[in-house]
Amino acid sequence: MTTKAMMKRWVVVWGVLVFVLGAAPVQAATPLETVRAEVNKVLEVLRNKSLKEEVKREKLRVIYNEMFDQEELSKWCLGRNWNKLSEAQRKEFLPLFQQVLEKTYGDRILAYSDEKIVFDKEVPITGNRVEVQTRAVTKSKEIPMHYRVFKNKSGAWRCYDIVVENVSLVMNYRSQFNEILAKNSPDELINILRKKVKDQKS
Amino acid sequence: MRRLLVVLALTAFVLAGFAPGAHASSAAAQTGEATPAAASDAASDALSAPPAASEPAVQEAAPEKPTAPEEKAEAGSEAEEDDFDYDMEDVPAAEQVTIADPWEPFNRAMFTFNDRLYFWVLKPVAEGYSTVVPEPARVSVGNFFSNLRAPIRFVNCVLQANLIGASTELFRFMLNSTIGLAGLFDPAGGEEIGLLRQDEDFGQTLGAYGLGQGFYIVWPFFGPSSPRDTVGMVGDFFSYPISYLDPWYAWTAVRGYQAINDTSLQIGDYEAIKDAALDPYISIRNAYIQYRQKKVEDRGATIPKSAPDVPGAGTPARGVGTEAAPQQ
Numbered sequence: 001m002t003t004k005a006m007m008k009r010w011v012v013v014w015g016v017l018v019f020v021l022g023a024a025p026v027q028a029a030t031p032l033e034t035v036r037a038e039v040n041k042v043l044e045v046l047r048n049k050s051l052k053e054e055v056k057r058e059k060l061r062v063i064y065n066e067m068f069d070q071e072e073l074s075k076w077c078l079g080r081n082w083n084k085l086s087e088a089q090r091k092e093f094l095p096l097f098q099q100v101l102e103k104t105y106g107d108r109i110l111a112y113s114d115e116k117i118v119f120d121k122e123v124p125i126t127g128n129r130v131e132v133q134t135r136a137v138t139k140s141k142e143i144p145m146h147y148r149v150f151k152n153k154s155g156a157w158r159c160y161d162i163v164v165e166n167v168s169l170v171m172n173y174r175s176q177f178n179e180i181l182a183k184n185s186p187d188e189l190i191n192i193l194r195k196k197v198k199d200q201k202s
Numbered sequence: 203m204r205r206l207l208v209v210l211a212l213t214a215f216v217l218a219g220f221a222p223g224a225h226a227s228s229a230a231a232q233t234g235e236a237t238p239a240a241a242s243d244a245a246s247d248a249l250s251a252p253p254a255a256s257e258p259a260v261q262e263a264a265p266e267k268p269t270a271p272e273e274k275a276e277a278g279s280e281a282e283e284d285d286f287d288y289d290m291e292d293v294p295a296a297e298q299v300t301i302a303d304p305w306e307p308f309n310r311a312m313f314t315f316n317d318r319l320y321f322w323v324l325k326p327v328a329e330g331y332s333t334v335v336p337e338p339a340r341v342s343v344g345n346f347f348s349n350l351r352a353p354i355r356f357v358n359c360v361l362q363a364n365l366i367g368a369s370t371e372l373f374r375f376m377l378n379s380t381i382g383l384a385g386l387f388d389p390a391g392g393e394e395i396g397l398l399r400q401d402e403d404f405g406q407t408l409g410a411y412g413l414g415q416g417f418y419i420v421w422p423f424f425g426p427s428s429p430r431d432t433v434g435m436v437g438d439f440f441s442y443p444i445s446y447l448d449p450w451y452a453w454t455a456v457r458g459y460q461a462i463n464d465t466s467l468q469i470g471d472y473e474a475i476k477d478a479a480l481d482p483y484i485s486i487r488n489a490y491i492q493y494r495q496k497k498v499e500d501r502g503a504t505i506p507k508s509a510p511d512v513p514g515a516g517t518p519a520r521g522v523g524t525e526a527a528p529q530q
Contacts, residue, residue, distance in 0.1 A: 104478035111470060139341055141467075163297075166496035167489045171297040175488035176480050192480055200477070 031130040031149045032122045034157040038067040039117055039134070046112045057106055069158040070098050072150065076160050077173035085186045093186075096193040103200040114138075117145075130157070299495040301428065301487065302417040312420040313483050319423070320465075320472060328465035335466075342386040343463045348399065349378050349385025353441045358402035362410045362501055367400040374399065401497065404441075405434025409498035418487055426490035 029037065045051065045059045074090075074097055075082045085093060120133040128151040136143045148161035148170075161170040180189050303309065332340065352375040359367035374397045377390040390397040408430050409415075416429035424435065439445050444460075447453040479485035 100478070100480075104474055107477070108470070108474045139337060165493065166500075167492045168297040171492060172485055172488050173480075175300075176484045179481060179484050196480060 029157065030122065031157045032119060032132050035067075035132040035134070035147045035149065035159070036119050038063060039119075042109065043112075043117065046109065053110065056110060057102075060106060060109065061102060064102065067159050069150075069152060069160055070094055072152075072158065072160040073170065076170040078177050079174050081177055081181050081186075084181065089186045089190060092190050093193065096190065096197055099197045100193060100200070103197070131163070297492050297496075299491050301415055301491045303487065304417055305419060309418060309420040309487075310483055312422050313486070315422050316420065316425055317476075317482075324461065324465050325469060328462050328469060331462055332466040332469070337467075340463055340466050344467060345378070345382070345388050346385045347444075347460050347463070348388075349375065349382070350443055353443065354404070354438045355400050355402050357441045358404055358407045358438075359400055361404075361407045362402060364400070364402070364501060367402065370397050371400050373397055402501075403434055404437030405431035405494070406498050406501070407437075408434055409494070410501055415491065415494065418491070426486060428494075431494065 041063050116137045118135045123131045132147045134145050146163040147159050149157040356371040374390040378385050382389050413430050419427045444453050444456050476482045
Protein backbone atom coordinates (compact mmCIF):
# COMPACT_ATOMS: atom_id res chain seq x y z
CA MET A 1 0.00 0.00 0.00
CA THR A 2 1.36 3.38 -0.86
CA THR A 3 1.72 6.04 1.73
CA LYS A 4 -0.93 8.06 0.00
CA ALA A 5 -3.43 5.27 0.05
CA MET A 6 -2.67 4.64 3.69
CA MET A 7 -3.20 8.26 4.52
CA LYS A 8 -6.46 8.24 2.66
CA ARG A 9 -7.58 5.28 4.62
CA TRP A 10 -6.65 7.01 7.84
CA VAL A 11 -8.58 10.05 6.82
CA VAL A 12 -11.64 7.89 6.22
CA VAL A 13 -11.20 6.09 9.55
CA TRP A 14 -10.76 9.39 11.35
CA GLY A 15 -13.75 10.80 9.58
CA VAL A 16 -15.91 7.94 10.76
CA LEU A 17 -14.46 8.14 14.26
CA VAL A 18 -15.04 11.86 14.52
CA PHE A 19 -18.57 11.39 13.26
CA VAL A 20 -19.34 8.63 15.71
CA LEU A 21 -17.63 10.26 18.64
CA GLY A 22 -18.99 13.64 17.73
CA ALA A 23 -22.48 12.29 18.22
CA ALA A 24 -21.65 11.20 21.74
CA PRO A 25 -18.42 12.86 22.78
CA VAL A 26 -18.67 11.99 26.48
CA GLN A 27 -18.68 8.25 26.07
CA ALA A 28 -15.26 8.12 24.52
CA ALA A 29 -13.41 10.19 27.10
CA THR A 30 -11.47 8.79 30.01
CA PRO A 31 -12.39 10.02 33.49
CA LEU A 32 -9.45 12.39 33.53
CA GLU A 33 -10.29 13.81 30.13
CA THR A 34 -13.90 14.27 31.18
CA VAL A 35 -12.96 16.12 34.34
CA ARG A 36 -10.36 18.17 32.51
CA ALA A 37 -12.85 19.19 29.85
CA GLU A 38 -15.43 20.26 32.43
CA VAL A 39 -12.94 22.07 34.65
CA ASN A 40 -11.58 23.89 31.61
CA LYS A 41 -15.09 24.99 30.72
CA VAL A 42 -15.40 26.40 34.23
CA LEU A 43 -12.07 28.21 33.92
CA GLU A 44 -13.13 29.64 30.57
CA VAL A 45 -16.27 31.11 32.12
CA LEU A 46 -14.33 32.50 35.06
CA ARG A 47 -11.67 34.08 32.90
CA ASN A 48 -14.19 35.79 30.68
CA LYS A 49 -14.18 39.24 32.20
CA SER A 50 -16.96 40.52 29.96
CA LEU A 51 -19.60 38.30 31.57
CA LYS A 52 -21.81 39.55 34.34
CA GLU A 53 -21.90 37.58 37.55
CA GLU A 54 -25.44 36.36 36.95
CA VAL A 55 -24.54 35.11 33.49
CA LYS A 56 -21.51 33.37 34.93
CA ARG A 57 -23.62 31.65 37.55
CA GLU A 58 -26.04 30.46 34.92
CA LYS A 59 -23.21 29.08 32.79
CA LEU A 60 -21.62 27.40 35.81
CA ARG A 61 -24.96 25.79 36.63
CA VAL A 62 -25.10 24.26 33.17
CA ILE A 63 -21.57 22.91 33.57
CA TYR A 64 -22.34 21.59 37.04
CA ASN A 65 -25.32 19.65 35.76
CA GLU A 66 -23.19 18.23 32.99
CA MET A 67 -20.35 17.30 35.31
CA PHE A 68 -22.11 16.12 38.46
CA ASP A 69 -24.88 13.62 38.93
CA GLN A 70 -26.92 15.32 41.62
CA GLU A 71 -28.93 12.22 42.42
CA GLU A 72 -25.90 10.00 42.75
CA LEU A 73 -24.14 12.62 44.86
CA SER A 74 -27.20 13.00 47.08
CA LYS A 75 -27.46 9.25 47.54
CA TRP A 76 -23.85 9.12 48.66
CA CYS A 77 -24.39 12.06 51.01
CA LEU A 78 -27.42 10.48 52.62
CA GLY A 79 -26.03 6.95 52.70
CA ARG A 80 -28.57 4.58 54.16
CA ASN A 81 -30.78 7.53 55.07
CA TRP A 82 -31.67 7.80 51.40
CA ASN A 83 -34.02 4.90 52.00
CA LYS A 84 -35.84 6.86 54.67
CA LEU A 85 -36.95 9.44 52.14
CA SER A 86 -40.10 8.83 50.16
CA GLU A 87 -40.13 9.31 46.42
CA ALA A 88 -41.80 12.71 46.89
CA GLN A 89 -39.30 13.75 49.54
CA ARG A 90 -36.41 12.82 47.29
CA LYS A 91 -37.87 14.98 44.52
CA GLU A 92 -37.93 17.90 46.92
CA PHE A 93 -34.57 17.13 48.42
CA LEU A 94 -32.54 17.01 45.21
CA PRO A 95 -33.06 20.55 43.89
CA LEU A 96 -32.86 22.09 47.37
CA PHE A 97 -29.57 20.39 48.14
CA GLN A 98 -28.27 21.36 44.73
CA GLN A 99 -29.14 25.00 45.41
CA VAL A 100 -27.21 24.91 48.69
CA LEU A 101 -24.16 23.52 46.92
CA GLU A 102 -24.51 25.90 44.00
CA LYS A 103 -24.66 28.99 46.14
CA THR A 104 -21.67 28.22 48.35
CA TYR A 105 -19.40 26.66 45.80
CA GLY A 106 -20.52 29.19 43.22
CA ASP A 107 -19.43 32.03 45.52
CA ARG A 108 -16.15 30.28 46.14
CA ILE A 109 -15.45 29.58 42.49
CA LEU A 110 -16.40 33.09 41.42
CA ALA A 111 -13.77 34.41 43.83
CA TYR A 112 -11.26 32.58 41.63
CA SER A 113 -8.26 34.68 40.79
CA ASP A 114 -5.36 33.05 39.03
CA GLU A 115 -5.20 29.52 40.31
CA LYS A 116 -3.80 26.98 37.96
CA ILE A 117 -5.27 23.53 37.89
CA VAL A 118 -2.86 20.65 37.46
CA PHE A 119 -4.41 17.35 36.40
CA ASP A 120 -2.34 14.60 37.93
CA LYS A 121 -3.77 11.15 37.47
CA GLU A 122 -6.57 8.67 37.70
CA VAL A 123 -6.80 6.23 40.56
CA PRO A 124 -9.31 3.40 40.24
CA ILE A 125 -11.67 2.93 43.17
CA THR A 126 -13.74 0.00 41.95
CA GLY A 127 -15.04 -1.31 38.67
CA ASN A 128 -16.97 1.70 37.53
CA ARG A 129 -15.61 4.34 39.86
CA VAL A 130 -12.44 6.35 39.50
CA GLU A 131 -10.79 9.20 41.37
CA VAL A 132 -9.29 11.97 39.24
CA GLN A 133 -6.61 13.77 41.20
CA THR A 134 -5.98 17.42 40.52
CA ARG A 135 -4.31 20.28 42.34
CA ALA A 136 -5.23 23.93 42.47
CA VAL A 137 -1.98 25.85 42.62
CA THR A 138 -2.15 29.29 44.19
CA LYS A 139 0.60 31.73 45.06
CA SER A 140 0.88 30.52 48.60
CA LYS A 141 -0.12 26.89 48.41
CA GLU A 142 -1.31 23.85 46.56
CA ILE A 143 -4.76 22.46 47.27
CA PRO A 144 -5.34 18.86 46.29
CA MET A 145 -8.77 18.42 44.73
CA HIS A 146 -9.87 14.94 43.82
CA TYR A 147 -12.96 14.33 41.72
CA ARG A 148 -14.67 10.98 42.13
CA VAL A 149 -16.54 9.88 39.05
CA PHE A 150 -18.65 6.88 38.16
CA LYS A 151 -19.75 5.52 34.84
CA ASN A 152 -23.47 6.09 34.44
CA LYS A 153 -25.90 3.96 32.51
CA SER A 154 -25.13 5.67 29.23
CA GLY A 155 -21.40 5.18 29.73
CA ALA A 156 -20.49 8.77 30.63
CA TRP A 157 -18.30 9.67 33.59
CA ARG A 158 -20.13 11.83 36.10
CA CYS A 159 -18.90 13.22 39.41
CA TYR A 160 -20.50 12.12 42.65
CA ASP A 161 -17.95 13.38 45.17
CA ILE A 162 -15.18 15.91 45.43
CA VAL A 163 -12.38 15.54 47.95
CA VAL A 164 -10.73 18.84 48.80
CA GLU A 165 -7.61 18.67 50.93
CA ASN A 166 -8.43 15.12 51.84
CA VAL A 167 -11.90 15.98 53.08
CA SER A 168 -14.65 14.22 51.19
CA LEU A 169 -17.68 16.40 50.58
CA VAL A 170 -19.94 13.37 50.55
CA MET A 171 -18.70 12.07 53.88
CA ASN A 172 -18.86 15.53 55.38
CA TYR A 173 -22.50 15.93 54.42
CA ARG A 174 -23.21 12.38 55.48
CA SER A 175 -22.05 13.18 59.00
CA GLN A 176 -24.39 16.16 59.05
CA PHE A 177 -27.38 14.33 57.57
CA ASN A 178 -26.87 11.45 59.99
CA GLU A 179 -26.89 13.87 62.86
CA ILE A 180 -29.94 15.75 61.64
CA LEU A 181 -31.93 12.64 60.76
CA ALA A 182 -31.14 11.07 64.12
CA LYS A 183 -33.28 13.74 65.71
CA ASN A 184 -35.54 14.89 62.90
CA SER A 185 -37.84 13.45 60.28
CA PRO A 186 -36.98 13.63 56.59
CA ASP A 187 -39.59 16.37 56.24
CA GLU A 188 -37.82 18.40 58.87
CA LEU A 189 -34.54 17.89 57.03
CA ILE A 190 -36.16 19.25 53.89
CA ASN A 191 -37.37 22.24 55.89
CA ILE A 192 -33.85 22.82 57.16
CA LEU A 193 -32.61 22.78 53.57
CA ARG A 194 -35.38 25.11 52.50
CA LYS A 195 -34.49 27.54 55.24
CA LYS A 196 -30.81 27.33 54.30
CA VAL A 197 -31.60 28.19 50.69
CA LYS A 198 -33.73 31.10 51.83
CA ASP A 199 -31.00 32.39 54.18
CA GLN A 200 -28.46 32.16 51.41
CA LYS A 201 -30.61 34.27 49.14
CA SER A 202 -31.06 37.07 51.63
CA MET B 203 19.09 17.00 71.80
CA ARG B 204 17.44 18.01 75.02
CA ARG B 205 14.35 18.86 73.08
CA LEU B 206 14.33 15.46 71.53
CA LEU B 207 14.56 13.90 74.94
CA VAL B 208 11.66 15.99 76.13
CA VAL B 209 9.61 14.87 73.19
CA LEU B 210 10.60 11.25 73.69
CA ALA B 211 9.76 11.42 77.34
CA LEU B 212 6.39 12.91 76.50
CA THR B 213 5.80 10.19 73.96
CA ALA B 214 6.57 7.49 76.47
CA PHE B 215 4.31 9.15 78.99
CA VAL B 216 1.47 9.47 76.58
CA LEU B 217 1.82 5.99 75.20
CA ALA B 218 1.78 4.57 78.70
CA GLY B 219 -1.37 6.48 79.48
CA PHE B 220 -3.38 6.02 76.34
CA ALA B 221 -2.10 2.90 74.67
CA PRO B 222 -5.04 0.55 75.38
CA GLY B 223 -7.53 2.67 73.54
CA ALA B 224 -5.30 3.27 70.61
CA HIS B 225 -5.15 1.27 67.46
CA ALA B 226 -7.27 2.83 64.80
CA SER B 227 -4.65 4.77 63.00
CA SER B 228 -1.71 2.46 63.50
CA ALA B 229 -3.01 -0.27 61.28
CA ALA B 230 -3.64 2.24 58.59
CA ALA B 231 -0.31 3.93 59.02
CA GLN B 232 1.63 0.71 59.03
CA THR B 233 0.16 -0.64 55.86
CA GLY B 234 0.21 2.80 54.32
CA GLU B 235 -3.26 1.94 53.09
CA ALA B 236 -6.64 2.79 54.35
CA THR B 237 -7.79 -0.49 55.78
CA PRO B 238 -11.42 -1.16 56.57
CA ALA B 239 -10.23 -2.66 59.83
CA ALA B 240 -8.79 0.66 60.89
CA ALA B 241 -12.07 2.36 60.25
CA SER B 242 -14.10 -0.18 62.10
CA ASP B 243 -11.69 0.06 64.97
CA ALA B 244 -12.24 3.78 64.98
CA ALA B 245 -15.94 3.23 64.73
CA SER B 246 -16.00 0.73 67.56
CA ASP B 247 -13.85 3.11 69.56
CA ALA B 248 -16.56 5.65 69.16
CA LEU B 249 -19.23 3.11 69.97
CA SER B 250 -17.49 1.76 73.03
CA ALA B 251 -16.74 5.22 74.31
CA PRO B 252 -18.07 6.10 77.75
CA PRO B 253 -21.82 6.56 78.02
CA ALA B 254 -21.20 10.28 78.03
CA ALA B 255 -20.35 9.95 74.34
CA SER B 256 -23.03 11.82 72.54
CA GLU B 257 -25.66 10.16 70.42
CA PRO B 258 -24.47 11.93 67.28
CA ALA B 259 -21.01 10.44 67.33
CA VAL B 260 -22.52 7.00 67.49
CA GLN B 261 -24.84 7.84 64.64
CA GLU B 262 -21.89 8.94 62.67
CA ALA B 263 -20.08 5.68 63.22
CA ALA B 264 -19.34 3.85 60.06
CA PRO B 265 -19.30 0.15 60.67
CA GLU B 266 -17.69 -2.31 58.30
CA LYS B 267 -18.79 -5.87 57.79
CA PRO B 268 -16.49 -7.67 60.21
CA THR B 269 -17.10 -5.85 63.47
CA ALA B 270 -20.64 -4.64 63.28
CA PRO B 271 -22.79 -7.34 61.74
CA GLU B 272 -26.05 -6.06 63.13
CA GLU B 273 -25.56 -2.61 61.64
CA LYS B 274 -24.54 -4.07 58.34
CA ALA B 275 -27.47 -6.41 58.29
CA GLU B 276 -29.80 -3.52 58.82
CA ALA B 277 -28.25 -1.61 55.99
CA GLY B 278 -28.33 -4.71 53.87
CA SER B 279 -32.01 -5.34 54.32
CA GLU B 280 -32.79 -1.73 53.57
CA ALA B 281 -30.69 -1.99 50.49
CA GLU B 282 -32.58 -5.06 49.39
CA GLU B 283 -35.89 -3.33 49.73
CA ASP B 284 -34.74 -0.47 47.69
CA ASP B 285 -32.23 -2.20 45.53
CA PHE B 286 -29.73 0.33 46.65
CA ASP B 287 -26.73 0.36 48.94
CA TYR B 288 -24.73 3.53 49.24
CA ASP B 289 -23.18 2.54 52.45
CA MET B 290 -19.56 2.28 53.28
CA GLU B 291 -18.35 0.01 50.53
CA ASP B 292 -15.14 1.31 49.04
CA VAL B 293 -15.14 4.54 50.96
CA PRO B 294 -11.57 5.07 52.17
CA ALA B 295 -11.19 4.41 55.88
CA ALA B 296 -9.85 7.88 56.53
CA GLU B 297 -13.15 9.32 55.40
CA GLN B 298 -15.25 6.95 57.47
CA VAL B 299 -13.48 7.86 60.66
CA THR B 300 -15.66 9.15 63.46
CA ILE B 301 -15.00 10.65 66.82
CA ALA B 302 -16.78 10.57 70.14
CA ASP B 303 -17.92 13.94 71.38
CA PRO B 304 -18.71 13.71 75.07
CA TRP B 305 -17.88 17.39 75.53
CA GLU B 306 -20.27 18.57 72.85
CA PRO B 307 -21.94 21.34 74.88
CA PHE B 308 -18.55 22.75 75.90
CA ASN B 309 -17.24 22.26 72.38
CA ARG B 310 -20.18 24.00 70.81
CA ALA B 311 -19.67 26.93 73.16
CA MET B 312 -15.99 27.08 72.23
CA PHE B 313 -16.91 26.77 68.58
CA THR B 314 -19.12 29.83 68.94
CA PHE B 315 -16.38 31.64 70.80
CA ASN B 316 -13.83 30.90 68.07
CA ASP B 317 -16.35 31.81 65.41
CA ARG B 318 -16.88 35.24 66.97
CA LEU B 319 -13.16 35.62 67.53
CA TYR B 320 -12.68 35.04 63.83
CA PHE B 321 -15.41 37.35 62.57
CA TRP B 322 -15.02 40.10 65.14
CA VAL B 323 -11.27 40.20 65.64
CA LEU B 324 -9.07 38.01 63.49
CA LYS B 325 -10.72 38.60 60.13
CA PRO B 326 -11.01 42.41 60.37
CA VAL B 327 -7.43 42.67 61.59
CA ALA B 328 -6.20 40.31 58.87
CA GLU B 329 -8.14 42.28 56.24
CA GLY B 330 -6.67 45.54 57.43
CA TYR B 331 -3.23 43.99 57.48
CA SER B 332 -3.62 42.65 53.94
CA THR B 333 -4.54 46.07 52.56
CA VAL B 334 -1.25 47.41 53.91
CA VAL B 335 1.01 44.46 53.19
CA PRO B 336 0.94 43.11 49.62
CA GLU B 337 0.35 39.42 49.08
CA PRO B 338 3.89 38.40 48.05
CA ALA B 339 5.20 39.88 51.29
CA ARG B 340 2.61 37.98 53.30
CA VAL B 341 3.48 34.78 51.49
CA SER B 342 7.12 35.41 52.41
CA VAL B 343 6.22 36.00 56.04
CA GLY B 344 4.35 32.71 55.93
CA ASN B 345 7.41 31.00 54.45
CA PHE B 346 9.60 32.53 57.14
CA PHE B 347 7.51 31.06 59.95
CA SER B 348 7.16 27.82 58.09
CA ASN B 349 10.94 27.62 57.88
CA LEU B 350 11.21 28.19 61.61
CA ARG B 351 8.88 25.27 62.12
CA ALA B 352 11.34 22.98 60.35
CA PRO B 353 12.52 21.49 63.69
CA ILE B 354 8.97 20.31 64.40
CA ARG B 355 8.75 18.57 61.07
CA PHE B 356 12.28 17.19 61.32
CA VAL B 357 11.80 15.79 64.81
CA ASN B 358 8.52 14.18 63.87
CA CYS B 359 9.91 12.64 60.71
CA VAL B 360 12.64 11.12 62.88
CA LEU B 361 10.14 9.93 65.47
CA GLN B 362 8.17 8.27 62.69
CA ALA B 363 11.35 6.62 61.41
CA ASN B 364 10.87 8.57 58.19
CA LEU B 365 14.52 9.25 57.46
CA ILE B 366 13.98 10.43 53.90
CA GLY B 367 11.46 12.92 55.23
CA ALA B 368 13.87 14.00 57.95
CA SER B 369 16.71 14.58 55.53
CA THR B 370 14.32 16.36 53.18
CA GLU B 371 13.47 18.73 56.02
CA LEU B 372 17.13 19.14 56.90
CA PHE B 373 18.10 20.05 53.34
CA ARG B 374 15.09 22.29 53.00
CA PHE B 375 16.08 24.13 56.12
CA MET B 376 19.66 24.58 54.98
CA LEU B 377 18.70 25.75 51.50
CA ASN B 378 15.81 27.98 52.50
CA SER B 379 17.72 29.56 55.39
CA THR B 380 20.57 30.51 53.05
CA ILE B 381 19.63 31.01 49.42
CA GLY B 382 16.01 31.37 50.51
CA LEU B 383 17.05 34.45 52.49
CA ALA B 384 16.35 33.28 56.03
CA GLY B 385 13.33 31.37 54.90
CA LEU B 386 11.49 34.22 53.18
CA PHE B 387 11.47 32.15 50.02
CA ASP B 388 11.10 28.47 49.41
CA PRO B 389 13.55 27.60 46.64
CA ALA B 390 13.88 24.05 47.99
CA GLY B 391 10.22 23.42 47.31
CA GLY B 392 10.39 24.80 43.76
CA GLU B 393 10.01 22.74 40.63
CA GLU B 394 13.78 22.37 40.10
CA ILE B 395 14.72 21.03 43.51
CA GLY B 396 11.38 19.57 44.47
CA LEU B 397 12.03 19.04 48.17
CA LEU B 398 8.50 19.38 49.43
CA ARG B 399 7.61 20.33 52.96
CA GLN B 400 6.89 17.30 55.13
CA ASP B 401 3.85 18.28 57.10
CA GLU B 402 4.46 16.13 60.13
CA ASP B 403 3.63 17.09 63.66
CA PHE B 404 3.62 15.38 67.01
CA GLY B 405 -0.09 14.59 66.87
CA GLN B 406 0.54 12.66 63.67
CA THR B 407 3.52 10.92 65.25
CA LEU B 408 1.35 9.74 68.11
CA GLY B 409 -1.21 8.63 65.54
CA ALA B 410 1.47 6.72 63.68
CA TYR B 411 2.37 5.00 66.98
CA GLY B 412 -1.19 3.77 67.17
CA LEU B 413 -2.75 6.33 69.42
CA GLY B 414 -6.35 7.11 68.51
CA GLN B 415 -7.78 10.61 68.61
CA GLY B 416 -9.77 9.79 71.72
CA PHE B 417 -12.56 12.32 71.60
CA TYR B 418 -13.26 15.69 70.11
CA ILE B 419 -12.22 18.89 71.85
CA VAL B 420 -12.57 22.45 70.65
CA TRP B 421 -10.11 24.70 72.43
CA PRO B 422 -10.63 28.43 72.59
CA PHE B 423 -8.16 30.11 70.19
CA PHE B 424 -6.65 26.80 68.99
CA GLY B 425 -9.81 25.28 67.58
CA PRO B 426 -10.55 21.62 66.82
CA SER B 427 -8.42 19.10 68.64
CA SER B 428 -8.45 15.90 70.65
CA PRO B 429 -6.47 14.58 73.63
CA ARG B 430 -3.94 13.15 71.19
CA ASP B 431 -3.60 16.30 69.13
CA THR B 432 -3.52 18.44 72.26
CA VAL B 433 -0.52 16.50 73.52
CA GLY B 434 0.81 16.85 69.99
CA MET B 435 0.42 20.60 70.16
CA VAL B 436 2.29 20.72 73.45
CA GLY B 437 5.03 18.51 72.04
CA ASP B 438 5.40 20.75 69.00
CA PHE B 439 5.57 23.77 71.26
CA PHE B 440 8.89 22.46 72.53
CA SER B 441 10.35 21.94 69.09
CA TYR B 442 9.33 25.37 67.82
CA PRO B 443 12.14 27.88 68.36
CA ILE B 444 9.71 30.79 68.75
CA SER B 445 8.49 29.17 71.97
CA TYR B 446 11.86 29.86 73.54
CA LEU B 447 11.58 33.60 73.06
CA ASP B 448 11.92 35.39 76.35
CA PRO B 449 9.81 37.00 77.92
CA TRP B 450 6.67 34.90 77.38
CA TYR B 451 4.70 37.74 75.84
CA ALA B 452 7.27 37.96 73.07
CA TRP B 453 6.38 34.54 71.70
CA THR B 454 2.70 35.14 72.33
CA ALA B 455 2.92 38.27 70.21
CA VAL B 456 4.81 36.45 67.48
CA ARG B 457 2.27 33.62 67.49
CA GLY B 458 -0.50 36.20 67.29
CA TYR B 459 1.13 37.89 64.35
CA GLN B 460 1.62 34.54 62.70
CA ALA B 461 -2.10 33.82 63.11
CA ILE B 462 -2.98 37.13 61.49
CA ASN B 463 -0.63 36.55 58.60
CA ASP B 464 -1.92 33.02 58.05
CA THR B 465 -5.50 34.23 58.20
CA SER B 466 -4.82 36.96 55.67
CA LEU B 467 -3.82 34.28 53.15
CA GLN B 468 -6.98 32.24 53.60
CA ILE B 469 -9.80 34.67 54.10
CA GLY B 470 -12.94 33.09 52.74
CA ASP B 471 -12.03 29.47 53.40
CA TYR B 472 -13.73 29.27 56.76
CA GLU B 473 -16.69 31.25 55.50
CA ALA B 474 -17.16 28.85 52.61
CA ILE B 475 -17.08 25.78 54.84
CA LYS B 476 -19.51 27.39 57.20
CA ASP B 477 -21.88 28.55 54.45
CA ALA B 478 -21.97 25.13 52.86
CA ALA B 479 -22.87 23.45 56.12
CA LEU B 480 -26.28 22.66 57.51
CA ASP B 481 -24.66 22.31 60.91
CA PRO B 482 -21.26 24.06 60.77
CA TYR B 483 -20.16 22.52 64.06
CA ILE B 484 -20.68 18.97 62.77
CA SER B 485 -19.24 19.84 59.38
CA ILE B 486 -16.03 21.18 60.87
CA ARG B 487 -15.75 18.33 63.36
CA ASN B 488 -16.02 15.88 60.52
CA ALA B 489 -13.60 17.81 58.29
CA TYR B 490 -11.10 17.91 61.12
CA ILE B 491 -11.10 14.18 61.77
CA GLN B 492 -11.06 13.29 58.07
CA TYR B 493 -8.15 15.66 57.54
CA ARG B 494 -6.12 14.46 60.51
CA GLN B 495 -6.75 10.81 59.84
CA LYS B 496 -5.56 11.20 56.28
CA LYS B 497 -2.47 13.03 57.46
CA VAL B 498 -1.55 10.18 59.77
CA GLU B 499 -2.09 7.66 57.00
CA ASP B 500 -0.17 9.68 54.43
CA ARG B 501 3.08 9.32 56.28
CA GLY B 502 5.86 10.48 53.99
CA ALA B 503 3.46 10.90 51.10
CA THR B 504 5.01 14.17 50.04
CA ILE B 505 8.52 12.84 49.58
CA PRO B 506 8.78 12.05 45.88
CA LYS B 507 7.80 14.97 43.70
CA SER B 508 6.81 12.77 40.81
CA ALA B 509 6.17 9.43 42.38
CA PRO B 510 6.42 6.50 40.06
CA ASP B 511 2.87 5.49 39.46
CA VAL B 512 1.71 2.45 41.28
CA PRO B 513 1.12 -0.28 38.73
CA GLY B 514 -2.46 -0.14 37.68
CA ALA B 515 -2.99 3.18 39.35
CA GLY B 516 -4.34 4.71 36.20
CA THR B 517 -3.00 6.91 33.49
CA PRO B 518 -0.35 9.34 34.54
CA ALA B 519 -1.13 12.59 32.86
CA ARG B 520 -0.03 16.08 33.58
CA GLY B 521 -1.25 19.34 32.23
CA VAL B 522 -1.55 22.84 33.48
CA GLY B 523 -4.57 25.02 33.06
CA THR B 524 -6.23 24.76 29.72
CA GLU B 525 -3.21 23.38 27.93
CA ALA B 526 -3.91 20.04 26.47
CA ALA B 527 -1.58 17.55 28.05
CA PRO B 528 -0.41 14.67 25.94
CA GLN B 529 -2.33 11.51 26.49
CA GLN B 530 -1.18 8.13 25.50
